[in-house]
Amino acid sequence: MEHVTIGLSAIITKDNKLIKKFLYGLIPFILLLVGWWAISLRLESYLLPSPDTVIDAFSKAICTGELLRHTVSSMVKIAGGYLLALLFAIPLGIMIGLWQRAHDMLNPLVQMARFVPSIALIPIIVLWFGIGYQAATVIIFWGAFSPVLISTISGVEGVEIEYVDFALTHGAQRRHLLTKVIIPAALPDIFVGMRLGLSYAWRAMIAAEMLASKFGLGYLIMDARWLMQTERVIMGIITIGFIGLLLDFSFRSAEESMLKWRKGMVLK
Amino acid sequence: MKPKLELRDITKMFASDNERRLIALNDISLSINESDVVVIIGPSGCGKTTLLKIIAGLENSYKGEVILEGKSVKAPGPDRCMVSQMATLLPWRTVIQNVEFSKELLGIPKADRKKESLEYLKLVGLEQFAFSYPFELSGGMRQRAALAAALMSDPEIILLDEPFGALDAQTRKDMQEELLRLLQRTKKTALLVTHSIEEAIWLSDRIVIITARPGRVKEVVQVNLPHPRNRTSSEFIEIRKVISEMIEEEVKLTKRNHV
Amino acid sequence: MRIKNILMIMVGLLIMPFFVSTSEAVERPIVLALQNSQYAAPIYVAVEKGFFKQEGVNVEVRSFPSGSSSAIHEGIASGDLDMGYVGLSSALIAITRRPVVIFATTSVCEVPIIVGLNSGIKDISGLKGKKIAVSRRGTWSDFIGRDLLSRYNINPDKDADMVMIPMPERLIAMKNGIIDAAVVSPWLAVKGRSMGISKVLVLPIEKFWPQTPGIVYIARNELVKNRKYDVKKIAQALKRSVDYINQNHKETAEIVSQKIGLSPELALEVVKSILWFSDLRKDKIRMVADALYKSGCLTKFPDIDSGVVPLSN
Numbered sequence: 001m002e003h004v005t006i007g008l009s010a011i012i013t014k015d016n017k018l019i020k021k022f023l024y025g026l027i028p029f030i031l032l033l034v035g036w037w038a039i040s041l042r043l044e045s046y047l048l049p050s051p052d053t054v055i056d057a058f059s060k061a062i063c064t065g066e067l068l069r070h071t072v073s074s075m076v077k078i079a080g081g082y083l084l085a086l087l088f089a090i091p092l093g094i095m096i097g098l099w100q101r102a103h104d105m106l107n108p109l110v111q112m113a114r115f116v117p118s119i120a121l122i123p124i125i126v127l128w129f130g131i132g133y134q135a136a137t138v139i140i141f142w143g144a145f146s147p148v149l150i151s152t153i154s155g156v157e158g159v160e161i162e163y164v165d166f167a168l169t170h171g172a173q174r175r176h177l178l179t180k181v182i183i184p185a186a187l188p189d190i191f192v193g194m195r196l197g198l199s200y201a202w203r204a205m206i207a208a209e210m211l212a213s214k215f216g217l218g219y220l221i222m223d224a225r226w227l228m229q230t231e232r233v234i235m236g237i238i239t240i241g242f243i244g245l246l247l248d249f250s251f252r253s254a255e256e257s258m259l260k261w262r263k264g265m266v267l268k
Numbered sequence: 269m270k271p272k273l274e275l276r277d278i279t280k281m282f283a284s285d286n287e288r289r290l291i292a293l294n295d296i297s298l299s300i301n302e303s304d305v306v307v308i309i310g311p312s313g314c315g316k317t318t319l320l321k322i323i324a325g326l327e328n329s330y331k332g333e334v335i336l337e338g339k340s341v342k343a344p345g346p347d348r349c350m351v352s353q354m355a356t357l358l359p360w361r362t363v364i365q366n367v368e369f370s371k372e373l374l375g376i377p378k379a380d381r382k383k384e385s386l387e388y389l390k391l392v393g394l395e396q397f398a399f400s401y402p403f404e405l406s407g408g409m410r411q412r413a414a415l416a417a418a419l420m421s422d423p424e425i426i427l428l429d430e431p432f433g434a435l436d437a438q439t440r441k442d443m444q445e446e447l448l449r450l451l452q453r454t455k456k457t458a459l460l461v462t463h464s465i466e467e468a469i470w471l472s473d474r475i476v477i478i479t480a481r482p483g484r485v486k487e488v489v490q491v492n493l494p495h496p497r498n499r500t501s502s503e504f505i506e507i508r509k510v511i512s513e514m515i516e517e518e519v520k521l522t523k524r525n526h527v
Numbered sequence: 528m529r530i531k532n533i534l535m536i537m538v539g540l541l542i543m544p545f546f547v548s549t550s551e552a553v554e555r556p557i558v559l560a561l562q563n564s565q566y567a568a569p570i571y572v573a574v575e576k577g578f579f580k581q582e583g584v585n586v587e588v589r590s591f592p593s594g595s596s597s598a599i600h601e602g603i604a605s606g607d608l609d610m611g612y613v614g615l616s617s618a619l620i621a622i623t624r625r626p627v628v629i630f631a632t633t634s635v636c637e638v639p640i641i642v643g644l645n646s647g648i649k650d651i652s653g654l655k656g657k658k659i660a661v662s663r664r665g666t667w668s669d670f671i672g673r674d675l676l677s678r679y680n681i682n683p684d685k686d687a688d689m690v691m692i693p694m695p696e697r698l699i700a701m702k703n704g705i706i707d708a709a710v711v712s713p714w715l716a717v718k719g720r721s722m723g724i725s726k727v728l729v730l731p732i733e734k735f736w737p738q739t740p741g742i743v744y745i746a747r748n749e750l751v752k753n754r755k756y757d758v759k760k761i762a763q764a765l766k767r768s769v770d771y772i773n774q775n776h777k778e779t780a781e782i783v784s785q786k787i788g789l790s791p792e793l794a795l796e797v798v799k800s801i802l803w804f805s806d807l808r809k810d811k812i813r814m815v816a817d818a819l820y821k822s823g824c825l826t827k828f829p830d831i832d833s834g835v836v837p838l839s840n
Contacts, residue, residue, distance in 0.1 A: 166356045168325070170370040
C-alpha cells in the first residue's frame with residue numbers, strides 16, 4: 001500500500017503540469033454532466049433525455065458499429081474536400097499575395113466568395129452533383145477554401161521586407177525567395193487559415209449530411225430527429241464535438257512542432 | 269592598385285506624395301581600397317542607410333554606378349553582404365542555419381557547410397548556441413550571429429548599417445573590439461554606417477561625412493592612428509572635435525530647412 | 528445603480544415566458560399548424576368557409592413549408608403549436624415517445640411512385656437496381672416506398688439504391704438522370720407529368736393501403752384534456768371540410784391552386800386524385816403500426832387505443 005501511494009504521488013508530481021491542466025479542463029465537463037442529470041430529472045424525457053439513456057445509445061451504436069461507420073464516413077468526406085481546398089487555396093493565395101495584377105483581378109471575387117456559406121450553395125450543388133461523395137467534397141471544399149485563401153494572402157503580404165533583404169544579400173535568387181523566405185514566413189498565418197478552414201469545412205459537411213446524405217454524423221442526427229430519438233441526437237452532437245476537438249488538437253500539435261520558432265514572439 | 273569599391277555619381281530621388289521630388293543623395297562618389305575600413309557618418313536622415321542599400325543592391329532606382337572590383341554591379345548578392353540595423357536573422361531557422369545560409373543557396377553539401385559555419389560561430393563566440401533559434405538570443409548575440417553569417421558569405425566588401433545602435437554602452441564597446449578583431453583577422457574590406465563619432469574614429473581608416481539632405485560628401489577624414497586606439501588620447505579627441513563640429517553644421521542646416 | 532436595474536429587467540423578461548406559458552387561458556386561440564401542400568385543403572376550406580367560426584372555436588393557423596413534419600412535432604412538444612397534421616408514420620412514432628394523441632384525419636397520404644420517361648421502367652419489378660429518391664427513414668414516403676419494394680421481393684437496401692434528395696429537387700434530378708424513380712407527393716407527380724419529365728408508375732396507397740388514414744392531426748394530451756370541447760369543435764369543422772371537398776372539387780381546387788402554385792386545372796387533378804375522408808379507422812392504423820414496428824422505425828409498439836382518439840361525430 002505504501003509503495004502504491006508513493007508511486008502515485010511520484011507520478012503526480014512528475015508530470016504535475018500536464019495532469020493539472022488536464023484536470024482543470026475536466027471540471028466544466030463534470031459540472032455540465034451533473035447539471036444535465038439534475039435538469040433531466042425535472043424535464044420530460046423527450047425534451048432532455050437523462051445522461052444514462054444517452055450512454056445507452058452510445059453503447060448500442062458502438063456495439064453495432066453504427067457510430068464508427070458514420071464517423072468514418074464523415075471523416076473520409078472531409079479529408080477529400082479539405083485537402084483539395086488546401087491544394088488550390090494555398091498556391092492561389094501565394095500568387096495573389098505576390099503579384100499585384102493577380103491581386104487586382106481576383107481580390108473582388110475573393111471578397112465576395114468569402115461571404116457565401118457552403119450551406120447556401122447546397123441546393124445548387126445537389127442539382128449538379130446529385131448527392132454522395134462528389135457533392136459532399138464540393139461543399140466541404142467551398143467551406144475550407146475561403147479562409148485558407150485569405151489567410152494565405154495576408155500571410156504572404158505580411159512577410160517583412162527585412163527577411164527578403166537578408167536572403168537577397170546572402171545570395172538568394174528569385175526561386176529561392178519563395179521556398180526559403182516567403183513560405184516559411186507566411187506559414188503561421190497559413191496555419192491559422194487552415195485551422196479555421198477545417199472548422200468551417202466540418203460544419204459545412206455536417207449541414208450537408210443533414211440535408212442530403214445517407215451516411216455520416218450529420219445524417220445520424222437528422223435520422224434520430226425524425227425517429228424522435230432525442231438521446232441519439234445528443235449522442236450525435238457529442239460525437240461531432242468530440243471529433244472536432246480531436247482534429248483541432250492534432251492540428252495544433254502539428255502546428256506547434258512546426259512553428260516552435262514562434263515561441264519568442266508570443267506572449268504567454 | 270585598383271580600388272575594391274567605387275561609387276560614381278550616385279544620385280537617388282524619391283517621388284514624394286505631393287509631386288515634389290525629394291533628392292536623397294546627390295552625386296556621391298567614393299573610392300574604397302582592399303582591407304579598408306571606411307565609416308560613413310552624418311546627421312539623421314541624410315541618406316546613409318539608403319546609400320548602403322544602393323551599394324548592397326537592395327535599392328535599385330538610382331542614377332550613377334556602383335563598381336566592384338572594376339565591374340559594374342546592380343543586383344544584390346553575397347559579394348556585398350549587408351548586415352542590417354536590426355541584425356535580422358530568419359527566425360524560423362536556427363542560428364547555424366542562418367550562418368550557413370549563403371553556402372546553402374550555392375548548393376554546397378551539408379557536411380561541408382557545417383564545418384565552416386561552426387568555425388565562424390566559434391569566431392564570434394556563439395558555438396554553444398548553434399542550434400538555438402534567434403528568439404532565444406539576446407540583441408548582442410543576434411548581432412554577432414548576423415556578423416558571422418555575413419562573414420561566411422565571403423563578401424568582397426562587408427556592409428554594416430548601424431550594427432551596434434541597439435546595444436548598451438558596454439556591449440557596444442565589446443562588439444566594436446570584436447568587429448575590429450574579426451576584420452583584422454579576415455582582412456575584409458568594410459563599409460560601416462554609424463551615428464557614433466567615437467565608434468567611427470575608433471574603427472575606421474577613413475571617415476566620410478555626408479551633408480544634410482540632399483546628401484553629398486562633405487568631407488573625408490583620414491584616421492592614421494595606430495591600433496589599438498585610445499579613446500582618451502589627445503589625437504582622438506582632436507579628430508572627434510573636428511568631426512563633431514562638421515556634423516553640428518549640418519544639423520543646423522537641417523533645422524533651418526525645416527523651419 | 529443603472530446597470531443593476533437593467534440586469535433586473537433582463538432577468539425578469541427572461542423568466543416571464545416560463546410563467547406565461549404554463550397557464551392555459553380559456554380565451555387563447557388554438558394554434559393550428561399546416562404544411563403548405565394539397566393536404567392542407569381541409570384547413571384552407573374551413574377557414575374560407577368559416578367552419579371554425581361556425582363551430583364556435585377560435586383558431587390561429589400557422590403555415591409551414593411542405594415537409595416540415597419534424598418542425599411541427601417539435602413545435603407541439605415545446606408548446607409553441609397546439610396541433611397540426613403530419614404523416615401517419617411519424618404520428619405513430621410520436622405517440623410512443625411523446626405525450627401526444629391522434630385525434631382526427633382528413634385524407635389518405637398518397638405517395639405516387641414516378642419514373643423518368645426515359646428510364647425504361649415499365650412495372651414495379653423494374654425498380655430493381657435503380658436509383659430511387661426518397662425521404663428520411665421514418666417518413667411516410669420512405670415507409671410506403673420500402674413496403675412497396677418488399678412486396679415485389681426487392682430488398683430496398685441491397686437491390687435498389689435509395690437516395691435522399693430534398694423534395695423540391697427530385698424532378699430536376701430526374702430530368703438530369705441522377706435518379707430513375709422517386710416517391711413523391713401528388714402535386715409533384717402532376718407537375719412532373721405536365722413538364723414532360725415523369726409518369727406515374729403506381730399509386731401505392733390506392734393499391735395496397737386503401738382507406739388508410741395518412742394525414743392525421745395530433746395534439747398534446749394535456750391540451751385535449753384541458754380544452755376537450757375546443758379540440759372536438761376543430762375535429763368537427765375538419766369533418767365538415769372533408770364533406771364539402773368531396774362535393775365541391777372545383778371550388779376546392781381554386782382555393783388550393785393559389786396557395787400551392789399550381790394552375791386551377793392541375794390543382795383539380797390533384798384534388799380529385801386524393802381520397803378525402805375523416806374516419807379515423809383504428810384497424811387500418813394498427814396495420815400500419817405493425818409494419819412500422821417490423822421495419823424497426825418503432826422501438827416499442829404504440830398503444831392504439833389510448834393514442835388514437837377520434838373526436839369528430
